[in-house]
Amino acid sequence: MEVGAFDTKDVLALPRPENVPADRVFDFDIYREIPDGMDFHAFWRAIMEQAPHRLMWTPHNDGHWIALTAELSDIVMSEPERFSNNTVLVPKAAGEAYRLIPLSLDPPEHRPFRTLLNENLGPKPLKPIEQAIVDLSAELIDGFKDRGHCDFVEDFAEQLPVTIFMMLVDLPLADLPKLKHLADQFTRPDGSMTYPEVLEAFREYLTPVIAARRNGDGEDMISRMVKGQIEGRELSEIEALNICTQVLVGGLDTVVNMLGFTFSYLARDTKLRRAIASDPALINDALLEFFRRFPVVTSSREVRADVEFDGVTLRQGDMVMSSTIVVSMDTGMNADPLDFRLQRPGRKHSTFGKGSHTCPGAHLARMEMKIVLQEWFARIPEFRLGEDRPLAYTNGIVGSVKPFTLVWDV
Template structure:
């Protein structure tokens, strides 16, 4: 991994200036969770250009400066959301609002906004809290756990399955499919993962179209699209979007957050002693641990930031390049409970901003509140190496925490 210029190769168009060619994998800057975000900062600091080209992942541009990344997320007039990962793959298929641009995406977004409104989310919060209480109570009696699977995944995935009324017994199976679709290094395997998700969803879609309920999946597959019923193909894309977006981001963010708190007893103690600070701390954690890398496709030939872009080329836009940009936030890697985080890119920006961000933030707040009440002192298991799998959503593969006698 380097920001220095590289020789032009077969995955580099002849329109790319040679000095802009770098070797950097936006999905896998590091495999160790504790250096994962530092790797983004190191690359950003070593790269003097706002746009660079890498041969990784089929060849694509990378927007490097925070404010440019933030703007690109919302610039649907020049950059399309048609392909959400690199490289662009023809058989990705439609994924509802996720891969539609305005104005076409508006009716596909409407039922998500309604199903994840503040009123709907508010009604679900007692369920979130009871689940967090049950999980934390069970774990407190032990001396350790794998936080990723035993708490973060269990909380976020169970709540998502509750929102879409899918069987809780399918949690592990669906999680495995999303793992492939979001993080497999091979783009063809990511597509295969999406197809397997479609195979799982189709029977449920047919059932909800025949007998709709009040759940979010029923809303998606029975939506009104500009005065006409949503088609089966469109409803499948919308359902895949729901599943892919709902099963991953919060759990990933939560595990990164707890890894940091396990390493910093004083910072953790500030929340234990002052639980009223947890809601503000959640905003800072969301800023500090961005896990998403989206992509955009150039709509037409143009010069952008002094660089010639050609129609169809892809641009990767890691959220870390905004949230952790030192020109946007002072000392970006430091968690500061008093920081006033304004704009944060963790849940996106513009028309495609994640409609589930309110629920995700509340899950993090409530999860922290109930965990810290019951397990205030914990640490990473001695000798553990915490690995991370990169992708469109980076994920801590396992976080072994210990407390009580096991921590001594």
């Protein structure tokens, strides 16, 4: 399928660094809208098919490389000796302002912060929240069930994970719109704020919260983290601020979008819907494939020192983009990757990342997705897409489905 992203005639005319061969240049902008009527993951698949090389370079967003096979993507994500987390966002000039912990740290500095996060996001600390996820899912669905329709993103996907998250960190729900807006500026910036402005807004919001919790007796996740120890010492002010901001950014956006992709797909796959409705135990298998089929995160790394990679010279400081979407959509890893298959031998994905930065929120994400599917199918087993608007998607560091309508018979 033609995606209209390969008019190399125009982009070839733009200046490029001396280490970029002409046949590696293509026209790709991570923040550009997905063409109307095109499926989000099919767009990425088409880019992979049309690119003449596994590693391409685009002049957009200050100019950066992008890995277009699973093998290269996984290497870029997980080899800090060559690809540093010093800068993880493009454009690089903006990404340099994003110094959050632990994502911007390489080993060995990364490890103790990561241990602190793992201690707070593992199955044990999350056990008490499980019933709250069940209750809130049920309450939200019961709230619109008799209406016969809902705006899935606004009425459900944007409500559940973020409300649960606000409970975990014990922040008032009234602050949610503000925090969600700020978190979105990192992943799908709308141009209203620069990254330093976003960081400053997080700092203003979190500084009094952190100060209060350091001295309080709270058991919420922020309290536990800011009172935690890093190699036998307390976190500094700036470390506490950066790790809390990182958790807010990671936790406010991703599950929302995973839910959007999953339910907009379920609404179109009658066979799968009916299979799950008649045997809810299939949710476990379905979840494995939902995570494989609907990756959303695209990250980047900074080249540590001049290095040969895929037949070209990468210069120290070059940015290389690595997308979890590319891994799932690689035909060498998953045959017919756009197909949803409950049974998929040798299924391969890096939806939660690869290497030492692999998502610490994966357990929470899986738990939420599973509970939502169980509670939804118990109440609304049969549903379809509303015809009021077509499905549309936004690209970015975290891809998303724009609001859409689900309808069902009442």
